[in-house]
Amino acid sequence: MPPYRLMGIVNVTPDSFSDGGRFLAPDAALAHARELAAEGAEILDVGGESTRPGAEPVSPAEELRRVLPVLEGLAEAAPGAQLSIDTTKAQVARAAIAAGAQLVNDVSALRGDPGMAELIADSGVECCLMHMLGEPRTMQRDPRYEDVVDEVRAFLEERLEFAVAAGIPEQRIMLDPGIGFGKTLAHNLELLRRLPELAGLGRPLVVGTSRKGFLGVLGARAHGHEQPLEPTRRLPGTIATSVLAFERGASVLRVHDVAPVAEALAVAAATLSGDGR
């Protein structure tokens, strides 16, 4: 068993920053998710609401209309994969769990919906708690920290305590620094560079850099261009940061392009362990 897991991103949205609209039809999303599972995604993260900077909120009914057929289809079509629901709403999570989701990926870290913690505690599923400064509509307007790593660490520690106090066993909780969620390029780099400080919290770390804006900026600089690279051209940066995050303690990598990241991580893990068999 590799010392990491890949979480494949299944965005059933018209407006996600990198693949909005491509997989809005349930059949297209299902086919895409099956492909990600075949490429090595042990977790499939299904989301019906974009959290890109500036995104407008979606109603629970609309979110459910998008994600439920995909989760129901995947429960049959990809029985080996762990299904994750990317939502901040308890109503959406409840129906998703009934349809087969075993993990709730809550980018609000249980702050978005007062019913979410109890639902997760009672239903026995796992959860991922992510750091975000502000909310998606406004989070990239001049985010500031004294020390981003210290502040993210303190936040995650507090949310972990909150979740445990609400009845969610610690073994069912993963933590995520929330790359790109209310963070500048420098903040993202600092968090990745000092990831071992977050690994010190003792829970598995999820890291999602896939195709994010800071990789567009750094990638463009590498070519001497001013305009950030388009999201679909950010795979080299996604691989570099995913490998480094793994080396610094991440155990789940959330990515759009599963096959190439799986290959890069296999090589990185073999190199680190020296095990060529």
Ligand code: HH2
């Ligand atoms: N990033 C996004 C969404 N959900 N969840 C976790 N735990 N960690 C992340 O870094 C994370 C996340 C944003 O990426 P994407 O889903 O591709 O975009 P969008 O929110 O526009 O659908």
